[in-house]
Amino acid sequence: MLGYLLKGMPEIAFKNIALAVARDLSDHPDFSERNHKTSDHDRTVPTGKKYPVKFRCHYLLLQLTKQNADYSRCFPDNLLEDSI
Known part of the structure; x- marks a missing residue:
């Protein structure tokens, strides 16, 4: 799942996701600096389907x-001035 957090805190969003999927969310070991969690699940596979019983969801x-947006780092100083 890819989510765009327009307001609020990632920690609260992850708590709400965990409640919605009724699973604990774990940090992804390769991406500890990102807002990236996982949950492990089991499912009943319909007859004739080849889905795996166990699967992992990524969030x-x-x-x-706005508080995290610093567009000055995206453009050279003179690029913004020249376009005005």
């Missing part, structure tokens, strides 16, 4: 808040 939140 990645992209925080899109």
Whole structure:
């Protein structure tokens, strides 16, 4: 799942996701600096289907808040001035 967090805190969003899927969420060991969690699940596979019984869901939140936006790092100093 990819989520765009427009307001609020990632920790609270992850708590709400954990409640919704009724599973504990774990940090992803390879991406500890990201807002990335996983949950492990088992399912009943319909007859004739080849789905795995066990599967892992990934949850990645992209925080899109004004407080984190610093567009000056995206452009060279003169690029913004020249376009005005």
